[in-house]
Amino acid sequence: MLVVAALGGNALLRRGSPMTAAAQRANVREAATALAGIVRAGHRLIVTHGNGPQIGLLALQQDRTATGGVYPLDVLGAETEGMIGYLIEQELENALGHSVPVATLLTQVEVDPDDPAFTRPKKFIGPLYGEDEARALGAALGWSIAQDGDHWRRVVASPEPKRIPDIGVLRILVERGVVVICTGGGGIPVAERPDGALQGVEAVIDKDRASALLAAELGADALLLLTDVDAVYRDWGGPDEAPIRRMAPEEAVTLDLPDGSMGPKAEAACRFTLAGGRIAAIGALADAPTILRGEAGTMISQDPA
Amino acid sequence: MLVVAALGGNALLRRGSPMTAAAQRANVREAATALAGIVRAGHRLIVTHGNGPQIGLLALQQDRTATGGVYPLDVLGAETEGMIGYLIEQELENALGHSVPVATLLTQVEVDPDDPAFTRPKKFIGPLYGEDEARALGAALGWSIAQDGDHWRRVVASPEPKRIPDIGVLRILVERGVVVICTGGGGIPVAERPDGALQGVEAVIDKDRASALLAAELGADALLLLTDVDAVYRDWGGPDEAPIRRMAPEEAVTLDLPDGSMGPKAEAACRFTLAGGRIAAIGALADAPTILRGEAGTMISQDPA
Numbered sequence: 001m002l003v004v005a006a007l008g009g010n011a012l013l014r015r016g017s018p019m020t021a022a023a024q025r026a027n028v029r030e031a032a033t034a035l036a037g038i039v040r041a042g043h044r045l046i047v048t049h050g051n052g053p054q055i056g057l058l059a060l061q062q063d064r065t066a067t068g069g070v071y072p073l074d075v076l077g078a079e080t081e082g083m084i085g086y087l088i089e090q091e092l093e094n095a096l097g098h099s100v101p102v103a104t105l106l107t108q109v110e111v112d113p114d115d116p117a118f119t120r121p122k123k124f125i126g127p128l129y130g131e132d133e134a135r136a137l138g139a140a141l142g143w144s145i146a147q148d149g150d151h152w153r154r155v156v157a158s159p160e161p162k163r164i165p166d167i168g169v170l171r172i173l174v175e176r177g178v179v180v181i182c183t184g185g186g187g188i189p190v191a192e193r194p195d196g197a198l199q200g201v202e203a204v205i206d207k208d209r210a211s212a213l214l215a216a217e218l219g220a221d222a223l224l225l226l227t228d229v230d231a232v233y234r235d236w237g238g239p240d241e242a243p244i245r246r247m248a249p250e251e252a253v254t255l256d257l258p259d260g261s262m263g264p265k266a267e268a269a270c271r272f273t274l275a276g277g278r279i280a281a282i283g284a285l286a287d288a289p290t291i292l293r294g295e296a297g298t299m300i301s302q303d304p305a
Numbered sequence: 306m307l308v309v310a311a312l313g314g315n316a317l318l319r320r321g322s323p324m325t326a327a328a329q330r331a332n333v334r335e336a337a338t339a340l341a342g343i344v345r346a347g348h349r350l351i352v353t354h355g356n357g358p359q360i361g362l363l364a365l366q367q368d369r370t371a372t373g374g375v376y377p378l379d380v381l382g383a384e385t386e387g388m389i390g391y392l393i394e395q396e397l398e399n400a401l402g403h404s405v406p407v408a409t410l411l412t413q414v415e416v417d418p419d420d421p422a423f424t425r426p427k428k429f430i431g432p433l434y435g436e437d438e439a440r441a442l443g444a445a446l447g448w449s450i451a452q453d454g455d456h457w458r459r460v461v462a463s464p465e466p467k468r469i470p471d472i473g474v475l476r477i478l479v480e481r482g483v484v485v486i487c488t489g490g491g492g493i494p495v496a497e498r499p500d501g502a503l504q505g506v507e508a509v510i511d512k513d514r515a516s517a518l519l520a521a522e523l524g525a526d527a528l529l530l531l532t533d534v535d536a537v538y539r540d541w542g543g544p545d546e547a548p549i550r551r552m553a554p555e556e557a558v559t560l561d562l563p564d565g566s567m568g569p570k571a572e573a574a575c576r577f578t579l580a581g582g583r584i585a586a587i588g589a590l591a592d593a594p595t596i597l598r599g600e601a602g603t604m605i606s607q608d609p610a
Contacts, residue, residue: 021376021377021380058384061366061367062366071326071388072326074391075326075388075391075392078387078388078390078391078392079363079384079385079387079388080384080387081387081391082383082384082385082386082387082388082390082411083376083380083383083384083387085383085387085411086379086380086383086386086411086413086493087380087383089411089413090413090495090503090504090505093470093503094502094503097501098470098501098503101471101473101474103410103411103471103474104410104411105408105409105410105411106387106390106391106394106408106409106410106411108391108394108395165398165403166406166408168406169406169408169478169483172477172478172481172483173474173477173478176477178474178477188391190395196402196403197399198395198398198399198403199395200395
């Protein structure tokens with residue numbers, strides 16, 4: 001099978017843990033062990049990843065020093081594709097004993113410059129703050145801020161991914177058996193100018209949506225949306241809380257799932273399934289090989305069980 | 306012909322100009338016009354680039370805020386491959402009217418962990434300072450510093466590039482007609498551990514040396530080392546100053562060229578020529594297509610003119 005595995009930002013950096021290079025590398029190493037299991041089971045693999053905590057940190061370091069000016073989010077997104085892509089590539093190569101080629105491709109993803117998301121920023125990036133600190137930073141640095149669970153964070157525009165210009169290059173690598181890391185952070189957001197050229201835009205694309213588009217365009221068999229929670233739950237935190245093992249996309253859209261975590265994952269899984277994808281599943285990163293065998297996580301499928 | 310074009314940091318960011326994203330993009334756009342000329346002349350193209358100013362700036366922003374800790378130079382190098390690679394890719398795609406696929410591949414480059422360069426830091430990175438400011442920063446942040454022309458800068462270890470693990474992936478892309486941007490900043494420096502795994506090291510590899518290795522390994526026909534000076538000069542700044550149009554590698558090694566600028570370029574050109582490369586040339590970025598026709602720059606060749 002051709003498998004697209006999307007790693008959540010929370011799978012790479014534990015909630016509330018320090019954003020040091022060492023902490024990220026340790027988490028990436030665990031992720032690489034799980035991903036190597038997919039390759040060892042004989043599947044072809046594409047890896048995508050989030051960048052919410054990392055891009056927010058880069059923006060913050062710049063805002064606080066402004067040495068060389070503040071770079072726009074497309075440029076910072078490209079930096080995170082380099083940084084996170086490198087960590088995943090190196091750890092995955094080491095986990096596979098350098099027996100399979102692994103490559104990281106920078107990936108632009110095209111959005112509509114008139115996407116309504118540009119006027120309604122909703123995507124969380126960067127560190128968690130208390131409300132007062134978030135309000136002070138927002139006022140000082142011109143950020144939009146919003147509540148994320150018990151904390152507050154910066155929010156930015158998250159337009160719909162429409163097209164992956166490098167899809168042809170990705171197909172070449174997949175055909176030749178290369179494990180590819182791409183579309184990091186949902187891809188570097190770009191939009192077409194009136195003259196037909198592409199240029200960066202100030203946004204962060206949702207990486208689950210971008211991964212669903214990528215998986216559909218590549219004709220992948222499976223899309224795995226991997227996070228730090230082992231399944232989608234019915235009545236999460238309530239008296240009837242229970243993991244869902246399998247559901248139809250029609251059922252998934254009726255669940256009331258939280259924005260910014262399970263909601264976008266369930267939506268992306270549905271999109272891939274409705275676009276003809278065979279297997280879409282959500283679950284814990286460490287369970288990736290087991291999820292693919294249908295023995296863990298939540299599978300979203302049009303076929304009855 | 307298969308052409309490897311190495312863009313100097315100074316070709317992307319003018320000496321002393323502000324390190325803003327806008328300034329870099331404007332310079333990259335000019336570079337892209339020259340590079341597009343090589344592709345339009347019917348050649349296959351690989352682009353490499355320096356990262357000295359940019360990696361120094363990233364390190365500095367971190368040192369001054371230490372939000373999330375200070376990342377090592379391999380991780381920062383990966384960030385610059387993302388940032389600079391994206392700018393070059395987008396501008397080159399636009400310059401070519403999206404008629405030729407262009408892809409950016411993250412590139413690790415292996416060095417010897419016992420390279421003597423680790424004990425003798427010599428590679429300039431980051432902004433230019435006056436002597437007093439450089440000494441103060443060096444003391445505060447644990448940097449090594451050294452004089453660079455009229456200014457002072459941070460210096461880091463610059464070990465010899467030995468091997469490009471992704472060379473097989475690069476060959477696939479070149480064979481399929483993809484213009485590839487790779488080995489940015491001399492590549493992400495990695496070394497083998499006793500257990501055979503690769504890990505990052507605290508260094509910045511010279512991008513001209515890494516480009517010469519890349520060109521030789523790919524069997525390229527030409528290596529162009531592009532900078533902001535139009536040729537190698539005899540008696541630079543002296544009474545007999547004159548551009549050199551053509552020289553044998555044996556002559557190049559006898560010239561007294563400045564460390565950190567023309568010296569490494571002439572050395573890299575000699576290495577490629579002595580490894581069997583047909584054309585090695587040094588010149589101005591804007592002249593790239595003309596240099597390739599032998600009508601500008603300095604050509605280093607074993608053949609008599």
